[in-house]
Amino acid sequence: MSRAPHRRFTWHLFLASLFLIALTARATTLVRLRFPDLVHYASAIARVRCVGADIRVENGEIFTDTRFHVLETEKGRLPAQIVVRQPGGTYQHMHSHVEGAPEFRIGEEVYLFLWGRPGRQFFVLGWSQGTFRLHRDALSGKETVTQDSAEIPVFDPEAKAFTKMGVKNLRLDIFQERVRREVLRALP
């Protein structure tokens, strides 16, 4: 490619980028839950480690019950092990799938904002919005937290505006402080 068309292409891409950025007025099929909303609605918030999963069939529907060891609880009271139910899973030769439902790997550590009651299965509040993945830097050992829905422009019906307020690569200690501050604020 000669230099002139190359420059023209660059300029077109730049203009296209600006146009697209200006069009961030899009919403998700999920209603945005602000971080304080997530803390408020959550029955429990905990750092957990995925230890396994079981497929269940109830009323003809296929679910995946993922088992987690509770490592640290930030809100609510949880037993040492909890079960989080997700729609979908593989049963015999049938693969049931719901797009957008979070999936977990054995051994993975996450912070989950849970919806439900102890003694029964929990659900992840707002699916991708209530799932916060932990990443540990191999060199420094420092941990960061990234929300599955991070960087997703979502619509706030109250503010009538679109924002990208997801948590992305946030230092763990700062994330924990935010959670604890909101938990305290939500106390009566």
Add this chain to the structure above:
Amino acid sequence: MRETRRKLGAIGVAALFALWSVVAAHSYALNEIVPDVRQPANLSGGSACPVHTHQLTGTGSLSFRWSTILGSNPKAILTQDQTPAGSLNEIEQVIQQSLSVWTNVSGTSLTPASLSPLARISSANACGTDGINSICFDQPDMAFTPGVLAFTRVVTADTIGIQLGSGPASTEVGQILDADVYFNPSDSLTSFATPLALSANPKSYDLESILIHELGHTLGFSHSAIWSAMMFPFAPAPGTFTGQRPTTQQPDAPLADDDRTGLRVLYHDPNDTLYVGSIQGHIIPANPISLPSAPPGVTGVFGAHVVALDAPSGAVIAGTMGGWSCTAPGPVQFDGNYEIDQLPLGRSYKIYAEPLDGAVAPSEVSNALVSLCRNSMTDPGWPPLQGCVVPPVNTAFTTRTRPSP
């Protein structure tokens, strides 16, 4: 015979573009399923290469029904016609029109004749794993937590001969046995409006846009990362709709080219002679040390978005999630390969690749990626030679192109 056109423009600015365009184009993704090769080859096909999940498209083979049970307190579906019968007719018209959007894409085997007449059911719990595709507006589901508007549950067969409820047994691997669309009836703050009622109810979500999107899932689509695509993961804002409204002249007007291309890949029309172009290549790291050490055998960048732009206009035509290839009997090889198929002939394209670190995160298209492999850990007794492990998505690369010889 498929004609292949490779008109790759130089894209040295791709990395720069990726930095600028955090909400920019990505690509459609299709749900994949690995056939169960533990079954005899006449049932599974004998190959562990993923196949697209899909519906049958023979005359009248695709059927849907919808539940006329609607939430009333508060009202979940708002219509212009307030009479009970008129309201149902208005909703049904939206469903018909939404289905027509997908069946009127040229160059596919999914045609209006594929659809059997839309049926009504007055049952409150019409959606379930029963072999019947259903749309439900007032059926509670445990998966509805605060913040979830609608979802689609799709059940697919990984071998031939699987029957679900009263549905017919699968005759193809990857056949969708049941697909149900659920709208959240339990959120008192959320309502959906038909196109006729939307302007009068600007706080409601456009029923048609959300339904077209969900119906895309029932046809085998995962989420697209193309900003303008119907399969982009996010619905339009309350009071607005995606793309253009369908018209008699252009029934598929709400779709973007990316949606249309995805549909042509999913439901390829063997008689089509226009949308048969293909672009193929590899994304490989300059430094092989940057490849992941585990799982073994990864030789290219995995999980890159590779997008084809119409060269003169810059419009996004289609894209794909690159990084793998598969040749029977499988399994998938993570060699950085990408292939964009069903492109219209006679046009020039520019190609760029970018990491999945923008508006759509890897988690949003995870199924299209994690479902590429099965192994003895996921499926006991899986033949080792046909097993593989999906590597992590590479989101930390920049791109330069090396034009084809």
